Each structure stands twice: as C-alpha cells, then as structure tokens.
Amino acid sequence: MGEPLFDRVALIGIGLIGSSLARALKARGLAGHVAVSSRTRETLERAAELKLGDSYHQDAGEAVRGADFVVICAPVGAFAAIAEQIGPHLEAGSILSDVGSVKQAVIRDVMPHLPEGVHFVPGHPVAGTEHSGPEAGFADLFRGRWCILTPSPAVALDAVAKVRAFWEGAGSKVDCMDARHHDKVLAITSHLPHMIAYTIVGTAADLEASDRAEVIKYSAGGFRDFTRIAASDPVMWRDIFLNNREAVLEALGRFTEDLTALQRAIRRGEAEALEDHFTRTRDIRRGVIDAKQD
Ligand code: NAP
Numbered sequence: 001m002g003e004p005l006f007d008r009v010a011l012i013g014i015g016l017i018g019s020s021l022a023r024a025l026k027a028r029g030l031a032g033h034v035a036v037s038s039r040t041r042e043t044l045e046r047a048a049e050l051k052l053g054d055s056y057h058q059d060a061g062e063a064v065r066g067a068d069f070v071v072i073c074a075p076v077g078a079f080a081a082i083a084e085q086i087g088p089h090l091e092a093g094s095i096l097s098d099v100g101s102v103k104q105a106v107i108r109d110v111m112p113h114l115p116e117g118v119h120f121v122p123g124h125p126v127a128g129t130e131h132s133g134p135e136a137g138f139a140d141l142f143r144g145r146w147c148i149l150t151p152s153p154a155v156a157l158d159a160v161a162k163v164r165a166f167w168e169g170a171g172s173k174v175d176c177m178d179a180r181h182h183d184k185v186l187a188i189t190s191h192l193p194h195m196i197a198y199t200i201v202g203t204a205a206d207l208e209a210s211d212r213a214e215v216i217k218y219s220a221g222g223f224r225d226f227t228r229i230a231a232s233d234p235v236m237w238r239d240i241f242l243n244n245r246e247a248v249l250e251a252l253g254r255f256t257e258d259l260t261a262l263q264r265a266i267r268r269g270e271a272e273a274l275e276d277h278f279t280r281t282r283d284i285r286r287g288v289i290d291a292k293q294d
Contacts (some may be wrong), residue, residue: 002029005166010035010067012060012082014047015233017099018073018130019137022052024170027139037063038134039074047134061089062283069166071123072098072110078104083113092117095159097126101186103150103179105243119159121151124182125172126190130231143171144292150179170277187247191240192255195248197229198237 011018014190017035025031037060038051040042044056057063064070064086072082079100089095096118100106103122104245114120127145129136151160164174173211177185204223215223241248265273288294 004032005030005162005169005182006032006067006069008033008035008067008069010037010060010063010070011033011053012063012070012086013073014038014043014134015073015132017125018071018138019047019052019134019138019139020100020139020141021071021073021170022047022140023137024142026052030166030169031069031125035063035067035070035290043134050134052134058084058290064091064094065089066091068094069162070094070096072096075103075236075239076100076106076109076243077234077235079115080109083110090115090189093119095119095121095162097123097163099123101103101190101240102180102244107150107152107179121154121155121160121163122179123148123150123167124148124186125167126186127172130228130233132233132236136236140171142167145172147172147174148182149176150182151176152215176219183244183247184250185245187251190250191244191248192276193227194232194237195241196255197226200226201220201230255259 011022011034014022014036017193022034022036033055034053035055035057036044036047037057038047041058044058047053048056055063060082060151068091070086070090072079074082079098083151092115095203096110096114097120098106098110100122100227101124103124107120110120110122114292125142125145125147127147129141147170149160149163149167151163164176167174190224204212208217212253219227262274262277264270265277
C-alpha cells in the first residue's frame with residue numbers, strides 16, 4: 001500500500017454505510033487516521049469495540065477538526081443540523097462529501113453552512129442492505145457497485161477527482177451527474193420499489209390474523225422478497241420520501257397508471273397484452289444480470 005489518499009478522514013455517522021466505509025478505508029489503506037462520530041454514546045462504543053476508527057467523538061465538530069476529507073453518513077433529514085454543527089470547524093481546502101440517498105435536498109440543506117474554501121462533492125453509493133448499525137457494515141459493500149457524484153460545476157476539478165479516487169479505492173465504479181437527474185433516476189430505481197414493498201407488506205399486515213399467518217407460511221411465492229426490502233430502516237426511508245417528494249410522486253403517478261392498465265387487461269382477459277408486458281420486463285432482469293448488478 002502506498003501513501004494514503006487522505007491524512008485524516010472524519011465519518012459523521014457510523015451505521016451500515018459509515019461502518020462499511022470505515023472498514024474499506026482500513027482494508028485499502030486510504031486514510032492515515034479515521035475519526036468516527038456518532039450521535040449516541042452506545043453506537044460510538046460499539047464502533048470502538050469493532051475497532052472501526054482511530055478516534056471516536058460524540059461531538060461532530062471535534063471529529064472534523066483537522067480532517068482533509070469529511071463524509072456525512074447519517075439519514076438525510078439530519079443533514080442541516082449536522083452541517084450547522086460541523087461548518088465552523090471545517091478546514092479551508094478540505095473536501096466534504098456524503099452518502100445520502102437524495103441529492104438536491106442534501107445540497108439545499110448543507111450549502112448554507114459551508115465556509116469559504118471547503119469543496120463540497122455530494123455522493124451516493126448505490127449499494128446497501130436492509131440492515132442498519134455499525135455491526136451491519138462490511139468492507140466489500142461497495143465493490144462493483146456504482147457511486148454517483150453530483151458536484152456543482154463550480155467545484156474544483158481536483159477535489160472531484162480525489163473523491164472519485166476514494167470511491168474507486170473502495171471498489172466502486174463512479175459516475176458524475178446533475179443532482180436533479182440523480183433524484184429522478186433514483187426515484188424509479190430505488191425509491192419507488194421501496195414504496196411498493198412497504199405498501200404490499202403493509203397490506204398483508206392489515207389482513208385478518210388467519211390470512212396473515214398463511215401469507216408468512218407461503219411467503220416463498222414472492223412475498224418474501226418484498227419483506228426484505230420493507231425491512232429497511234424506517235427513519236432513513238421516511239427522510240428519503242420527504243426529501244425527494246417531487247420525483248417520487250412523479251414516479252408513483254406513472255406506476256399507478258401502468259398498474260391500472262394491467263388491471264384493465266386482466267379484467268378484459270387480454271392475454272396477449274399481459275404476456276407482452278411480462279416478456280418486456282423479463283428482458284430488463286436479463287439486462288441487470290448482464291450489467292452484474294444482480
Ligand atoms: P444507519 O445504519 O441507520 O446509521 C445511521 C447513523 O447516523 C448512525 O451513526 C446514527 O447515530 C446517525 N444518526 C441517525 N440520526 C441522526 C441524527 N438525527 N443526527 C445525527 N446523527 C444521526 O444508516 P445507514 O443505512 O448507514 O444510512 C446512512 C445514509 O446512507 C443515509 O443518508 C442513507 O440515505 C444513505 N444510504 C443508505 C443505504 C442503505 O442501503 N442503507 C444505501 C445508500 C445510501 P446513532 O446510532 O448514534 O443514533
């Protein structure tokens with residue numbers, strides 16, 4: 001391993017994503033020092049037991065002091081308060097990034113708190129599991145997965161290049177795009193599927209107790225796969241839907257129209273329309289497998 005990419009990296013939040021980053025940073029020698037910060041003492045103690053960092057701070061402002069790279073790894077609803085807290089302590093010339101699942105709201109909430117001379121390169125690793133907390137992370141979470149960066153055109157190119165090198169070091173492939181486009185694409189590929197899973201599992205939960213028992217007993221018929229997605233962290237997903245409202249509502253509108261069309265095809269007995277639709281969707285699955293994103 002050569003010189004680390006950064007001297008001191010501060011991770012603000014050490015749940016699934018923060019702890020996976022901490023592990024990747026260690027495994028790949030990307031940081032000289034990893035400062036870990038979490039809101040509660042319990043999580044911080046757990047992170048210390050797991051030896052995720054080199055120093056531990058309940059005060060996020062203290063964690064970022066002297067850091068040349070800071071990554072916010074908390075639910076997006078907490079970003080404004082975190083940015084307000086760390087803003088005065090960020091070093092001129094340092095790079096700030098994040099892993100939030102929405103990007104326009106994050107930029108809106110963070111930018112007003114940044115001092116002159118801090119380079120803000122927002123990011124979103126498109127990788128995850130339904131588990132939370134510092135125990136849930138693993139160094140290879142990002143391997144072969146995309147990380148999307150959404151820097152404003154005004155951000156220094158060498159800061160963007162460093163963040164790109166960081167994610168590539170963690171095993172990711174990196175794309176850059178406009179934050180608005182990111183939110184629109186992710187509304188379809190991630191936010192809508194989660195909304196559908198939360199709905200189906202909620203519908204089953206509302207069934208009579210006897211029917212509900214059978215839904216669980218025979219869940220291998222398809223329901224099981226939705227329960228995995230619907231087990232994702234409630235606070236994280238509350239924040240995602242509230243902070244990507246416009247794009248999620250647009251995606252939901254399209255979905256509802258398509259669902260109504262399929263409903264009509266079933267009612268009218270339109271076998272060909274159903275078969276055509278299912279054939280088209282099977283091709284999408286093949287595309288996902290070919291792109292090694294299954
Ligand atoms: P997580 O496992 O639930 O961990 C959340 C971390 O943020 C914990 O350290 C927690 O601290 C801290 N935190 C929670 N609420 C906070 C608040 N109000 N103020 C300050 N800190 C707070 O979450 P995660 O799954 O790693 O997700 C973190 C971020 O990654 C989110 O923005 C999410 O959108 C994004 N993301 C998640 C996934 C995924 O699959 N999970 C994938 C891509 C991106 P305490 O435990 O001490 O309270």
